[in-house]
Amino acid sequence: MRPSIFPARQIRRVCAFCRQQQQQRQQQQQTTTTRSLHTSAMRQDRIIPGSSLAGVARHKSHRPSHILIPTTQQRWFSASATARDASQQAEPEAKVEGDASKTPKVPQTHYEFFPTTLPAGPPPNGPFDIDVRALRREFLSLQAGAHPDLHPAHMKARAQATSARINEAFKTLSHPLLRAQYVLSLRGWDVAGDETAKVEDPELLMLVLETRETIEEAENEGDLEGLRAENEERIEESVGRLGDMLAKDDLEGAREEVVRLRYWTNIRESIDNWERGKPVVLEH
Missing domain, CATH: 1.20.1280.20 (HscB, C-terminal domain)
Structure with a gap:
C-alpha cells in the first residue's frame, strides 16, 4: 500500500485534536439537555392544580407552543381582578340593605330635629302645644354635637349648615305664632306670607x-x-x-x-x- 503522506507523529496529533473536539461537543450536548430538563421542570411547577393545563402536562410530554402558563404574578392580578369585580357587584346590594340602618336620616321638617320632645311630629298626629323647656334641653344637646369647632376642617361647612337649621327649627317651634304658621305651611297654607289674611270681625x-x-x-x-x-x-x-x-x-x-x-x-x-x-x- 501507498504509505501515508503524513508522518506517524502528525497523524497522532490530528486524532488527538479530533477527540478533543468530540469531547467538547458531547459536553455541550449534555449541558443543553440539562437546561432543557430544568426548564421543563420549572414550567411543570407553574401549572395550576386542577386546571386544564395540568391535564395536558400529565397526558402529553410535549406541550403545544401556543399554550401559555400564567406566572405567579399573572395569577395574582387575575385573582385580584376577580375579587374586585365580585366586590363591585355586591356593593350596591350592601348599600341598599345598609342605608336604612346605617345612614342617618336627614330631617325633613323642624319636628324631626327633636325626636325626644316631639316624637309624634306635627299636628294632627302630634299635639300643637309644646313643652318649651324640654325642647330647649334637646336643642342645647343638639347644638353641642353640631358645633363647627368639634368637626374637622372639611366638615365645618356642613356642621355650620346643620347648626343653622337646628337654630331655625328651635326658634320656629318655641314661638306659638311661628309654630302655627309653620304647621299650616306644611299643609300648603302660607299664612305668614299672606298679607291679605284678615279677620272680618x-x-x-x-x-x-x-x-x-x-x-x-x-x-x-x-x-x-x-x-x-x-x-x-x-x-x-x-x-x-x-x-x-x-x-x-x-x-x-x-x-x-x-x-x-x-x-x-x-x-x-x-x-x-x-x-x-x-x-x-x-x-x-
Missing part, C-alpha cells in the same frame, strides 16, 4: 284700636300691667283653640285663629317695647 278690630290707644296714652310702664295680663290670657286662649282645630284638621278655622293670634302677639311686642310718646303700629 268688627269687635276684634275695635278692640285692637282701643288697645293701641291705651298703649300710646300710658304715662309709664306700670299703666300697662293690667293690659299685659289681659293680652297674655288672650294669647293662651288662642293657642288652646289652635290646638283643638289642628287636632281636628280644621285648617280654615286654624288659619283665622292664626290671624287673631298675630294681633295679640303684636300687642305683646308693643307693650314690651313701650316708650313714652312712641306711636304704636299694630300689624295684622
Whole structure:
C-alpha cells in the first residue's frame, strides 16, 4: 500500500485534536439537555392544580407552543381582578340593605330635629302645644354635637349648615305664632306670607284700636300691667283653640285663629317695647 503522506507523529496529533473536539461537543450536548430538563421542570411547577393545563402536562410530554402558563404574578392580578369585580357587584346590594340602618336620616321638617320632645311630629298626629323647656334641653344637646369647632376642617361647612337649621327649627317651634304658621305651611297654607289674611270681625278690630290707644296714652310702664295680663290670657286662649282645630284638621278655622293670634302677639311686642310718646303700629 501507498504509505501515508503524513508522518506517524502528525497523524497522532490530528486524532488527538479530533477527540478533543468530540469531547467538547458531547459536553455541550449534555449541558443543553440539562437546561432543557430544568426548564421543563420549572414550567411543570407553574401549572395550576386542577386546571386544564395540568391535564395536558400529565397526558402529553410535549406541550403545544401556543399554550401559555400564567406566572405567579399573572395569577395574582387575575385573582385580584376577580375579587374586585365580585366586590363591585355586591356593593350596591350592601348599600341598599345598609342605608336604612346605617345612614342617618336627614330631617325633613323642624319636628324631626327633636325626636325626644316631639316624637309624634306635627299636628294632627302630634299635639300643637309644646313643652318649651324640654325642647330647649334637646336643642342645647343638639347644638353641642353640631358645633363647627368639634368637626374637622372639611366638615365645618356642613356642621355650620346643620347648626343653622337646628337654630331655625328651635326658634320656629318655641314661638306659638311661628309654630302655627309653620304647621299650616306644611299643609300648603302660607299664612305668614299672606298679607291679605284678615279677620272680618268688627269687635276684634275695635278692640285692637282701643288697645293701641291705651298703649300710646300710658304715662309709664306700670299703666300697662293690667293690659299685659289681659293680652297674655288672650294669647293662651288662642293657642288652646289652635290646638283643638289642628287636632281636628280644621285648617280654615286654624288659619283665622292664626290671624287673631298675630294681633295679640303684636300687642305683646308693643307693650314690651313701650316708650313714652312712641306711636304704636299694630300689624295684622
